[in-house]
Amino acid sequence: MKKISDRVCKIEPSGIRKFFDLAQKEKDIITLGIGEPDFDVPEKIKDRAIRAIENSYNHYTSNYGLLELREKISKKLRKFNKISADPEKEILITTGSSEGLDLAFRTLLNPNDEILIPSPSYVSYIPTTLLSGGIPVVVPAYEKDEFRLLPEEIEKRLTKRTKCIVLASPNNPTGAVLRRKDIEEIADIAIKNDLFVISDELYEYLIYDNEEHFSIASIPEMKERTITVNGFSKSYAMTGLRLGYVAASEEIIESMMKIHQYGMLCAPSISQYAALEFENCEKDVKAMAEIYEMRRNLLYKRLNEIDGISAVKPKGAFYIFPNIKQSKLSSENFAERLLKEAKVVVIPGNIFGKDGEGYVRISYSTSTENIEKALERIEKFMGNLNL
Numbered sequence: 531m532k533k534i535s536d537r538v539c540k541i542e543p544s545g546i547r548k549f550f551d552l553a554q555k556e557k558d559i560i561t562l563g564i565g566e567p568d569f570d571v572p573e574k575i576k577d578r579a580i581r582a583i584e585n586s587y588n589h590y591t592s593n594y595g596l597l598e599l600r601e602k603i604s605k606k607l608r609k610f611n612k613i614s615a616d617p618e619k620e621i622l623i624t625t626g627s628s629e630g631l632d633l634a635f636r637t638l639l640n641p642n643d644e645i646l647i648p649s650p651s652y653v654s655y656i657p658t659t660l661l662s663g664g665i666p667v668v669v670p671a672y673e674k675d676e677f678r679l680l681p682e683e684i685e686k687r688l689t690k691r692t693k694c695i696v697l698a699s700p701n702n703p704t705g706a707v708l709r710r711k712d713i714e715e716i717a718d719i720a721i722k723n724d725l726f727v728i729s730d731e732l733y734e735y736l737i738y739d740n741e742e743h744f745s746i747a748s749i750p751e752m753k754e755r756t757i758t759v760n761g762f763s764k765s766y767a768m769t770g771l772r773l774g775y776v777a778a779s780e781e782i783i784e785s786m787m788k789i790h791q792y793g794m795l796c797a798p799s800i801s802q803y804a805a806l807e808f809e810n811c812e813k814d815v816k817a818m819a820e821i822y823e824m825r826r827n828l829l830y831k832r833l834n835e836i837d838g839i840s841a842v843k844p845k846g847a848f849y850i851f852p853n854i855k856q857s858k859l860s861s862e863n864f865a866e867r868l869l870k871e872a873k874v875v876v877i878p879g880n881i882f883g884k885d886g887e888g889y890v891r892i893s894y895s896t897s898t899e900n901i902e903k904a905l906e907r908i909e910k911f912m913g914n915l916n917l
């Protein structure tokens with residue numbers, strides 16, 4: 531008898547982990563591979579977590595999450611995202627945005643429903659679709675468009691079976707930020723074709739050059755057909771505290787809650803209490819974003835000075851996605867050789883979808899000193915390729 535289900539056999543383990551395992555075997559490594567902030571969690575959140583432990587707030591919360599936290603999130607959604615969401619019925623607290631994404635796919639997809647997924651994009655969208663029985667249809671986002679997903683590329687891939695579009699802005703791994711005009715056109719496509727949108731907005735506060743974050747669910751007709759997925763991992767440096775949230779219509783949230791109730795019960799209580807401080811941490815978030823922006827400027831300038839490498843300027847998140855095609859190496863080969871020969875970890879772009887081939891993801895969630903050292907090593911490595 532075959533032990534493992536067909537659905538699980540269809541998915542591969544994340545390629546990112548493989549690179550960290552390889553890196554473990556090397557010495558004097560500089561890693562530009564990490565997808566999480568290098569900062570400490572803001573003091574106020576930390577203190578609140580300590581108080582929560584001292585006060586023994588170690589019990590289950592409501593399945594939906596603490597009402598007080600949902601109320602604060604609702605206020606933030608109204609103010610920052612221009613989304614109205616009833617804290618009692620239209621918000622669910624999740625275990626990281628990862629769980630929010632998983633619930634979203636499982637709630638919306640029937641077997642063989644097609645879901646449009648930007649490529650390159652975050653590694654979980656395709657496997658989660660497959661586990662939900664859906665069919666991922668990738669929509670390329672091109673370097674010439676600064677990796678922004680364009681409405682016309684979505685339109686070209688619509689079929690009778692299309693159920694849903696995934697939007698991810700700012701994007702991991704490219705740092706692309708979608709333009710308001712494009713989001714409005716994508717909304718028109720969704721309304722005209724009766725589609726849902728799953729909008730992953732996890733990096734919403736990490737946006738540079740005065741770019742704007744625009745939430746598709748703020749368009750009144752889109753509220754009923756959008757699941758906004760968000761969380762505290764990136765903006766608040768809370769990755770290990772595993773806290774996220776989703777906002778959608780009452781009907782969708784109630785359905786997502788059913789899966790959450792049986793699969794997770796509730797998000798971690800201590801993390802929920804700690805997050806009650808999030809609205810008092812605006813300054814910390816801004817300070818982290820300013821440091822990321824400085825590092826991005828450094829990487830953008832210096833990478834483009836290296837022969838054989840070019841990079842578009844990312845507008846958000848903490849990643850840059852340089853083109854390495856002149857090296858004539860595949861993304862995997864480039865990353866493997868850079869690790870072995872220059873002791874620098876980057877992530878091959880193809881891990882984020884086939885349109886990422888020819889690129890690598892460099893994360894700038896590490897010190898300026900590390901970035902400078904890594905850049906010197908990359909320059910030397912490229913020089914040794916004798917292009």
Ligand SMILES: Cc1ncc(COP(=O)(O)O)c(C=O)c1O
Pocket residue numbers: 565625626627628629652698701702730732760761762763769772773774
């Ligand atoms: C675009 C994007 N969405 C979702 C996640 C999942 O993050 P978490 O579950 O920590 O909220 C990540 C993590 O890297 C990400 O980059």
